[in-house]
Every structure is written in structure tokens, then in C-alpha cells.
Amino acid sequence: MSLDLESRLAARAVDYLLDPPTGDDKVIDFSAPEELLSLFDGVLPIGLDDRTDTASDQRLVDAVDLVLRHSVHTSHPRFLNQNFAGPDPIAVVGDWLGAALNTTAATFEAAPVFTLMENAVLHKLARLAGYPVDPSEPVPALPPGLFCPGGSTGTLYALQLARHRHQPDVITAGAGPDRLRVFVSAAGHYAATKSAALLGLGTDAVVEVAADHDGAMIPDDLATAVRSSIDRGATPLAVIGTAGTTVTSAFDDLNALADICAEHGIWLHVDGCYGGSALFSERHRHRLAGVERSDSFVWNLHKMMGVTQQCTALLIQDPARLGACFAANADYLFQSDKLNAEYDNGDRTFQCARRVDSLKLWLTWRARGDAGFAERIDRAVAMADHTRAAIDASDGRFAPVVAGDFTNVVFAWIPPDLRPLTLAGGGVDALPADDRDRLHRLPPAIKARMQAEGTAMVGYQPVHGLNTFRMLFMNPRVTTDDVEAILAGIDEYGSDVAQVSIRD
């Protein structure tokens, strides 16, 4: 095994970073599983034989080229498929440095610089959220939160913190007899039900509160649901407010939720995995008004900010709760007699060894500055506004399905004979069954064409029961030309597909 191989492979990674596919390059050179397997068979099979031999350097390099060619290019301006896009190249290199240094963020001893950076970025994030941190101590020994491996895990930890506040002996004695309830909007993330299942609360403990047409929780319905739970002898444990729903990027009214939580002593957890980054922008931070009153707040920097998978901060109003809830006091790792043990973040979370997620955020923040972070958000919303305007001006080719005013544009392509069609504000519910069925089947067919040709990646999902497209903006590389090209593509594929179904 020569050093030469490592250099050659590293050069591939650097080339890709500095010059990724863009513009009219394909977003994905799509192949079905069998085709991919067959492509690799010609170079280096994906399946590992009973006996896996050492491959030649050339085959390894060729295999990496195949990986690069047939993976999804999430930095491509026409990748608008899901809640992450456009990795910041500085963040990627920060990630690389962390990988090359390959340590764990659990102890100061193993991660001296990264521990301080972690505490520094958590401090600044908490400050943006209006949590009570001391501005004169920007690198506290006890940070106001922790990094965790994704947003769902953040919500899991938050609910355990809530349960621990409600029942301090839950850690040792296990869950008590109280029938606990967790409230989340119908448009909220499935992290609520998944967490409830894992915690042993059960998904039945999750009360789904109605959301309005655009996806924001209806506070009056929350108040009613909470009272109704109490009347039935259950105990409201936590309310999960959503700041930026997955599908429509709607924001719950956090102050209204906080009022209800305050009245009943309920833990308020804010799922800002997607929309938390609005706090970076003076123009958009109002959407999270009230987040400073929450008990916990999870925020994925790997979504809107492009700080590579994963970079998830769970902020805690009262960080002293972390140690009480999660400490294991393992004496082989968190020796109290070693140097700087008070900086060991590992004994304040569930995970033991933990990848370094702080450097990439710190470096990106230092490189872009507050202004650069704000601009990423402002630009994204501006591009979404442009798209909404283009849809409005499309002579009925497209119709918005929700109004929306943040980064997500949710819309349908309308076959010519159904134009114009109003779908937002309850229009979907008023559709005749045949039309609805026809509209429902279009996005998968259009998407399959788009994916096969690799011209763009745009997600679809049911909204009010109807499959609809969702374009999400966060990648600063996206231009108005990209928007026009994507819409034109959907229109073209839609016309083709509609043609075929008429002929059938």
C-alpha cells in the first residue's frame, strides 16, 4: 500500500470540493441498484466476496471516480430535494480536519482545542437564542448545551431532560406511573413519536395538535388538548414547538406556546432543526420570537447553513441539568483527578466517543462572519420569494398549495385542462375526487423523469393528502436561472406525462 494511493484519493476529494458539478451538469447520474452493481462490477464490485483481496491502486481510484460520478451532488444549485443542500466548502474542510485528527470530543484531554471551540459556538448560539449566558465569558467551562448526532437525537435528549425534571428519580428508578403526554403539531417532525417510543412513553403519549393550512400549530387547539389531557388524568410533560416545519417551513407561535407551558409547568422544547438558522438574520429572526422562553432548543447547522452532516446543537436553558440527567461518572474516562476534568463534555451527554462537530462550524462562522450567515438566510428566502412570484405569474401552469413566506415553496404542476386551479387555503379539500387523484399521481411520474435525466432533484410529498412538489432554498449557489430551468423542466415533464396518460 503506497502513500501514492492516499495522495491520489485525497486529490480526488480536493478536486471535487473545489470544482463540483454545477449549472447544466447532472445533479445525479442516476442508475437503478442493479445498474450500479453492474457498473462497479467492471471496476471493483460493491459486494464483498467471501474472501476480499487487496485491490490495486488503480481499481481503487477508478472506484472512487464511480462513487463521485453516481452520487447525488448536493452542492449543485439544482439539488433542492430536502432540508439540506449546498455544503459550505469551508465547513467541508473543517470536517476534513476533524476527520484527519480523528479524536473524540468527550474529554478535554483528547480534544483540547475542540472542547473550547464547542463551548464557544454553543455559547454564541445560545446567545442568539436569547438564552441566559454571560457575554463576558464567551468560552465557558460548562457550555449551555451539547452537540448531538442529529436533530431526532436532540429531541430525544430534550424529552429525557423534561422527564428528569418531572421525576428526578427516573434515572435510577425508571419511569413512574404518571401517564405523560407530549404535544406536537400535526406538521411537526416524527422525532416526537420516535423519541416517545424509545423513551418507553409510547407513541400513544404523543398528542398531535392541529396545524393551520400553512403548517403552524394552532395555539388554541394546544390549550384545549392540554386541558383535555389533564381532565383525563394524564400529565402534560412537554410541548414541542416547531420552528420551520419539514414540508412548508412554517413556524409555530412560540410565545403563544410558551404562555400555555408556563401556565401548566410544561417543558417547552423547540424543534428548530430546520428554521433555527433564521436567528442569524435580522430580517427573519422574528419568526422565532419566544424561543428564549423555551427549556430546550435543537438546531441543525447542517441544514440551512451547509455545515455538513451532522452538526446539531441542543441548547439548554439550564445546562446544569445535563450532568444530572446524563452523567455516568465512568472512572476510567472521566477521572476526577486528571487535569482540566471540569471541561469534559462527555459526561454531560448520552454518547461516549463523539466525532468533532465544532471545528467546522467555528471555522465557517469565522470565515463568513455574522454577516455572511445572515446573507445565506436572506438570499434563500429571497430566492423562495422569487419562485413564489414566478409561480403566480405562470399562467396557471403551477399553483401554490400553501401560501408560505420562508424558504419552502410548495406547489403543484397543473395539467392544461385543469387550469387555472386554486389549491392553497383549502382548495385541495374542494377538489373533485378524479382531479385530485390525477394530480396526486403526477409528481412521482414527473420526479422519476427528472431523476432519470438528472436535470434537477426536487422532492414531493403529500400535503393535505395531495402529492405536491417542494422546492427548498438554502444553497447560495442557486440563481434565478436555476429556478426558471427547474420550473421549465417540471412543466415539460408534466406535459409529457399528462400526454401519455391521456393517450393511455
Add this chain to the structure above:
Amino acid sequence: MSLDLESRLAARAVDYLLDPPTGDDKVIDFSAPEELLSLFDGVLPIGLDDRTDTASDQRLVDAVDLVLRHSVHTSHPRFLNQNFAGPDPIAVVGDWLGAALNTTAATFEAAPVFTLMENAVLHKLARLAGYPVDPSEPVPALPPGLFCPGGSTGTLYALQLARHRHQPDVITAGAGPDRLRVFVSAAGHYAATKSAALLGLGTDAVVEVAADHDGAMIPDDLATAVRSSIDRGATPLAVIGTAGTTVTSAFDDLNALADICAEHGIWLHVDGCYGGSALFSERHRHRLAGVERSDSFVWNLHKMMGVTQQCTALLIQDPARLGACFAANADYLFQSDKLNAEYDNGDRTFQCARRVDSLKLWLTWRARGDAGFAERIDRAVAMADHTRAAIDASDGRFAPVVAGDFTNVVFAWIPPDLRPLTLAGGGVDALPADDRDRLHRLPPAIKARMQAEGTAMVGYQPVHGLNTFRMLFMNPRVTTDDVEAILAGIDEYGSDVAQVSIRD
């Protein structure tokens, strides 16, 4: 922001990868928190100001140089501090490629190549474990396990799978009235208690079974503990067998544990986070005999194999359980009407967006081959054997604290006036209190010197209540010269420290 900055930073990462500190270079250029903060203040403060401005390219590059200079060099052959060391450079580049492509492993659509690679490596790992996989289908659509963000999380998931088998409605209804019990050896990992707390079982539900002097669970004690739990009306849910304990790298007798589990219908989970990799070696795989009878098996490739943090496989005897236990069926992500949905691994685990952990393992395996993987293990144990022999031949300067025959060497430095001293096999318990107290205080003092000078990093922790050194071998860069240098260093620091305490 120029492309030039990205190139310059990437070049730093590549240079570090190809030419990391080694030999007499420092393992760590150690600074206390205040010193680190002050060093960065001269370049780019770690603390982020109220207003964080964009830094100049030069300051960013200088900051990265400081990061590299003051981080722990875990690839250095004198880093023997914990259960990971010696990242494989091929794995690092695999990690880099994954970061640059920055997608999620949750869906085939977003990760076509990586999904297939994930399924392929899980298949091969399961095959090594003797789990029932079909050799004629090396890339199954339903893989025999999943990747998760660390070993503790793997154990958490495994215990939830066990609970789900015991009580199928736990997902919806929540934990039932049964008083469940989880059995793990006293030398097992704290993932057991942490998981029990998070699942709502409570740490009281974890029954600690005695381990022998070397750290392996005593099967008779397990049998007794299980019967005693049943007699008291509790329900044995799971036994966690440990394959490679954290401190002494001891292996539980998995067949003996499996017999007990079979008798009582208990879920057997094997924590092979550390020692699972012994399966790669014909010479050492016998240590895991019986693992094929377990229900689940968690294995960290980022420990012994150097496949960068994190690379954790949780293998499942009956993978159909994964979907039943973890599916959320979120219709915006796992659309059943989209292409290749049966390959979506995301709906078989707790996490939603998930970093790609498969490519780095696949690439490393292809580059090293089965033979290279075996050699990494064999070489590590051989180096540990060499160290044990050196300790035995040290004229009493060092004394083994446990016998040990795998990668971990657990020993004490003995002050001249106490030589020779027998500590293994119960010797620690027989120590006079004064001697014990003196020996207990030496390792932290020696380690502080070692850390300050940066000559090596070797962990210490209490074993049988006595602070003792632990050298762990897994980094193929370690030579016998490194071993001699480290032992000579400990002897020198020990003599200095003992001198000082005598003078005091």
C-alpha cells in the same frame, strides 16, 4: 471569500494526512485552557464576539495551523490513550469524500451508491459474525443491521429491540408493568446504565454481574443473578455480553451466556464495540465464539480498525425486527410510490438524516483486504505481548495488574522501595493501605508530566480500586522502539515524582 482560501485550507488537511507527527514529535503540544485561549487570541480568538466579523484568509489559515499544532495526534505511534488510535489514511479519505458529497444515508434516492455499500459491508460483517445471511446475495436490499452514531447508541437500540420483542405494543402503548432487568458484567461499558436510564427502565434495572480478575463475566454468577431476579418477580430482558472490555480487553464467554439466555428466552446483546474486530483474525476470532448465537451485536470499526469516528455497525440476527421497531413511515421522506423505496434504510432506524459511514469502511476494506484487516489485529496483539514480556523483564519496575492476553496491557509503575510487587491475580487487594494509597496517586502525577511534555499519551484508570496505566495497541505504526520509549518515559517520570513525594 476566495476559492484560494478553500484550497489553502484543504492543502493543510492533505499535508497533515500524508505527513502527520510521528516518532519523537510530540503527541500533544499541551496547553491548559487559558493558555490555548491566549494563543488563539493572538491569531483569531476562540470565543465568538457579540459581533463576529469575517476574518482574513491569513488569520483563518493561521488558526487552522494552531488547531493542528495543539490537537492530539491520534495517529502518532505514542498515542495509546484510549480505545481508538491510528486512523487508517484510506478511511480518512473515505470520510472526506463522504463529507464533500454531504448527503444522508437515509434514502436510496439521496445515497444510491452509499446505500448499496452500506448493505454490502453490513452483509460481510454479519457473515463474519456467523449471522444467517445469504452468501449468494452480497448486497441485500434489507441489510442485516444498521449503522449508528456510536457504540452506546447501538446498545440503546439493541435494548429497545429486546423490549419490543418482549412487549410488541411497547412502541405505541409505552412500557408495560413488567419489571425488566438487564444483566452486564461489572467490567462492562456504561452504555448499559445510560441506555436503561434513557429507555425509562432506570439504572436500577441493570444488574451488575461479577467479573473475574481479568474482567470477564463469571457465567455462574450470571445464572444465579437471572434466577434471583425471576424469584423476585422481575423479568430478565437482556444480557449484555462484552467482547473486549474497555479497560482490560477481556472477553466474556459468549457461549456460556448464550446457554443461559436460551434457557430463559433472554435477548443476548454482544457489546463488541472494542473487541469485535478480533473476528477479522483467524488467530483471535475464537475469542468471540458464540457471537453467532446472539440477537444483536454492536461493533465499532472506528476503534481497533481506525475507520475514523464514528463507524458503528449494529448487527441484528433477525433484521425484519428493525422496521417493526423503528419505522416512522413519514410520508414526506419514505414515499412508497417513489423509485427503489425498498432500499431506504432510514425507516429502519431511529435517526433521520444520517452521515455516510459506509464508504470509508468499504474503501478501507477494499484497499487492505481481509488479510490487511487480520494483520492489523495480529500485529496489535503481538505488540501487546511484546509489552507484557518487557514488563515481566523490567526487574520489578513495572508490575502487571491483570494478566491479559489481548491488546490491553494494564500495569503499574512500582517505586524502587516497593519492588518487587505482585499486583495481578488479587495482589492489589492484599496491598497495605499506605502502599496502595501511594501507588494510587502515582499515575495521575506521571500522566500530568507525560502530557505536559507531550512525549506520549497513555491512559490510567482504577482497576480493583487502584489507578493503573493502560497501554492499548491497535495502531500499526507502533514499533517496539515506541514501546521501550514509553516505558522508559513512565519510569523516568515515576522516579522524578516519587523523589519529589519523598522529599515533601
